[in-house]
Amino acid sequence: MTSRKKNIKRGLWITVAVLMLISLALGWKIYQKVFSPNVRTQAPGPLYLYIPTGSDISDVMKILDEQRLLRNEESFLFTAKQLKYETNIKPGRYLLKDGMNNKELISLLRSGRQSPLNLVFNNIRTKEQLAERVAIQIEAKASSIMNLMNDRDYINDLGFTPENILCLFIPDTYEMYWNTSADQFLKKMLVEYKKFWNTNRMIKAEQTGYKPIEISILASIVQQESNQSDEKPIIAGVYINRLQKDWKLEADPTLVYALGDFSIKRVLSVHKEIESPYNTYKYRGLPPGPICLPTKASIESVLNYTKHTYMYFCAREDFSGYHNFASNYIQHLVNARKFQRALNKRGIKS
Structure with missing residues (x-):
């Protein structure tokens, strides 16, 4: 009887030990998925990730895949789910660092802490040239910018006409976010215009x-x-x-x-x-x-x-x-x- 009790006790300890080892193994696996380096920029200089407005998780994954930025996509998706990134995707231009782990990357993308850019325009002759020059630097499309510059009611509210709207834009370098819309761009230029005309x-x-x-x-x-x-x-x-x-x-x-x-x-x-x-x-x-x-x-x-x-x-x-x-x-x-x-x-x- 005593021998039987000892065997049962020994079996329990073995079971506990096995479960602990399994837990440790699972924990280590999860830790690796979340905290192991998973970003490879393969770029000599800064590398930016652009997330368009309206993107969902599949869009983000496609962008990451096209640029081959992840060592392991499965671990990224696992971490994204744990951090509820699928429901907190924010558009923008994000600076990536080589060796970032999934938690660092997803926390950055989820927070919306994007890097601003310097928008530059000069040597412009027409509205079309301006719209195209701006559109290659921010998310807003050239057609959207043109539509607003030709919208008489919209432009009148800014104090201009479609004929003289180019007066609004003072050639210079302006800091703004990549996901700036056409409306936000023109409103930003109005603020800068008023600053210039002191x-x-x-x-x-x-x-x-x-x-x-x-x-x-x-x-x-x-x-x-x-x-x-x-x-x-x-x-x-x-x-x-x-x-x-x-x-x-x-x-x-x-x-x-x-x-x-x-x-x-x-x-x-x-x-x-x-x-x-x-x-x-x-x-x-x-x-x-x-x-x-x-x-x-x-x-x-x-x-x-x-x-x-x-x-x-x-x-x-x-x-x-x-x-x-x-x-x-x-x-x-x-x-x-x-x-x-x-x-x-x-x-x-x-």
């Missing part, structure tokens, strides 16, 4: 007699006339003199914009016949909108334009990028003929 600049604009939008439109013309920062205020002064005398601006860059052919190097008489509100050879005043995105420097050149008596200017015949200025038409014709001869000598016909 009290000091508003006072200067008032002193010129023009509103910020008008200043930007004129700045866009000045920018297309010259790349030389030191003479932009002089060119701005010419155009303001013309506006004040109710002359037509007769700005060649507006014809190029109206024609939509930005490769034109020489404006001809035939170009001046185009029917367009941007044809400043036909219509007085400023065109309905900017012909490019003027830089901050170009806007400043208008706000701080040079006061003088010049009414005309023409590119110098040395192709230095500078211009000859004149107060009367006779001197302007002399300057213009010099430049025309230089164009002919180089064989530039269009």
Whole structure:
């Protein structure tokens, strides 16, 4: 009897020991699934994971699989289920580190702690160019951005029209999140626009007699006339003199914009016949909108334009990028003929 009790007791201890070993083994397996390194970036620099808006767990797995970021997908799915990631998927741009474990990765994705990016745009001529340039940097599609920029009611609420909406955008570098929508992008630009047009600049604009939008439109013309920062205020002064005398601006860059052919190097008489509100050879005043995105420097050149008596200017015949200025038409014709001869000598016909 005593021997039988000892055998039963021994059997119980063996059973307990086996169960403990099984528990330890299972625990170790779970620990490995959750805490073992499972991310391989295979990249020399930073690697970002982009989770689109509206993604579900299958979408996330497809992205991870396509980029071959996981050593073991099964362990990721196991951890995702334990941490309830399937119901807490947040879109965004996430910085991954090589060797991250599943808990670290899922906690990052679940938290929504995404990395912002620097959105940059400059050298823009049209709304289409702007929409495309922005769309390759954030989640919003170019078509969505274009639709809003052409939505008159929406744009009017921002204080603009579809024709002058480009005045809203000040070329610069802006920090924002990748999953920014078209609406959020434009609202962000409105905030930045108001920051740019501070009290000091508003006072200067008032002193010129023009509103910020008008200043930007004129700045866009000045920018297309010259790349030389030191003479932009002089060119701005010419155009303001013309506006004040109710002359037509007769700005060649507006014809190029109206024609939509930005490769034109020489404006001809035939170009001046185009029917367009941007044809400043036909219509007085400023065109309905900017012909490019003027830089901050170009806007400043208008706000701080040079006061003088010049009414005309023409590119110098040395192709230095500078211009000859004149107060009367006779001197302007002399300057213009010099430049025309230089164009002919180089064989530039269009």
